[in-house]
Amino acid sequence: MHRHRAALTWWAVRLLGAMPRPLDVLHVRYADDGSLALADAAERLGAALVFTATPDPHRGLAERHAACDVADPAAAEALRNDLHRVFLADRLVERADTVVGIPGRGGTRELVRHFPGLARLDEGRGPSAPPEGIAPYRPAPDEDDRRREALNRLYRDGTDPGALDPRDRDLPVLLCVGRLHPVKQQDLLVRSWLATGAHHTTTLVLIGGSPGTGTAVEDDIRRRIDTLLAPYPQAARRLALLPALPNTEVRRMQRALAQRTADACCWYVCPSAKEEFGIAVLEAMDAGLPVAGPRRGGVAHYLRDQVNGLLMDTSGQAGLMRGLRRIAATSVDDRRRYAAEGRKLVAERFSVTRMADELAAEYTALRTG
Structure with missing residues (x-):
């Protein structure tokens, strides 16, 4: 430029x-x-x-x-x-x-x-x-039908890199939304997800990147993720990498995932090395999802650890693995409390x-x- x-x-x-x-x-x-x-x-x-x-x-x-x-x-x-x-x-x-x-x-x-x-x-x-x-989310007249359709598309076929196995529909979900870029560290999240064994008990959904021919940076992140998944065929069926979606579709999917049962809960996970602010984190809070975000950067300005979510050390794999273990160990009551407090925070401070x-x-x- x-x-x-x-x-x-x-x-x-x-x-x-x-x-x-x-x-x-x-x-x-x-x-x-x-x-x-x-x-x-x-x-x-x-x-x-x-x-x-x-x-x-x-x-x-x-x-x-x-x-x-x-x-x-x-x-x-x-x-x-x-x-x-x-x-x-x-x-x-x-x-x-x-x-x-x-x-x-x-x-x-x-x-x-x-x-x-x-x-x-x-x-x-x-x-x-x-x-x-963040702008208020405005449901469509046929919102319930659209949410069901969004989940059906997500769980249509485990052999599709952009979808999950229908047999894993009752597993908890870890959701991450953001452009494919080294600072967003989606590959580090995948590596930590595998290293903790979380792929045995959860599914992972990544949304971001160009819908089609990506940039060299995006292609590199995709190659890293494919390399990590190669030795783990079961994990590959439990990871969906979707291209960037319209904001309304992302927020609708978040709400659909937030409505699921306690056993099939969804966490929003932000593994970025840093976030200046984290609009996507706020949108997840607004949808009623419990969130886990980086200690470094602007997210810690509003995300208080064990009050309205969890803060993680995202400076390396060890810290992110600790964060994933904390997510897994969080009780249902605490998870619901984080989600409620997060939604309240967005309504009061971040309209x-x-x-x-x-x-x-x-x-x-x-x-x-």
């Missing part, structure tokens, strides 16, 4: 400048060259700029690259990419009229350590953190309406301040 930054700015100025009324505020939410191009466009259009800052890549830079071989071209390229993102985030924070943050366990104070200029905000506490929000209201207040303050 960096090769096209000037062109992106040129097009943004012309497209946004052609709107019926002038642009007041432009909000960018990711530290990449596209956001910097839009920042240039905002300046030319006289619009205020808002940037959503996160602790990464600053937070894990030293840890990720401390043991790298400087002579390894792949390691050098990874370091270059991370340093470039640091540069971009620094420039965007510097140029933004205001910054909002995605909080971690300590709120947004960590951002001040990485971006000292943010100490000017809120008496040193750093930027505000308007909540992320899309509240998100819109708080962001609108940030935007209005820029134009009236």
Whole structure:
């Protein structure tokens, strides 16, 4: 994208400048060259700029690259990419009229350590953190029929890589939704699922990736999973890898799985190395599923261990195996309590309406301040 930054700015100025009324505020939410191009466009259009800052890549830079071989071209390229993102985030924070943050366990104070200029905000506490929000799920008129159909498709054929064996319909399910990418660690989840022997007692459903020809990164994740499953034919029948589905279909399947019996329960498992926030985790909570997510990143801001779910160490296989064992050992009563508390949390704090209201207040303050 960096090769096209000037062109992106040129097009943004012309497209946004052609709107019926002038642009007041432009909000960018990711530290990449596209956001910097839009920042240039905002300046030319006289619009205020808002940037959503996160602790990464600053937070894990030293840890990720401390043991790298400087002579390894792949390691050098990874370091270059991370340093470039640091540069971009620094420039965007510097140029933004205001910054909002995605909080971690300590709120947004960590951002001040990485971006000292943010100490000017809120008496040193750093930027505000308007909540992320999810849209309400709206059932279809024939919702019950559609949920039954979704489960029937899921359990149609154990020899199909995108389905499960009908004979395993009464087993508990571990569900994971997310793009196929190394940071999401679906392959590590499969490895841990096999290593703990969980494939003898549960099924695993992964949703994500291109529906058809995937990217090189997606194909690599699929190859890793196929290699792991090769020695375990029974496990292969108990794992379904579905392509990315429309959001409504994912949320309908979550609700269908949440309605099943206690013995055939479903857990939502997020094995990511980190999540900046975890919208998919919130959607699972909203569906009434108990969830297990990573300690590292933004999920721990709202997921409290043994209160409304479980937090796992997802930094390696050993930690993820411990997490899967904790899931297996959770009582029915605790599982139901986590699910109820999770659903209550989403309803009270993470509606899309509240998100819109708080962001609108940030935007209005820029134009009236």
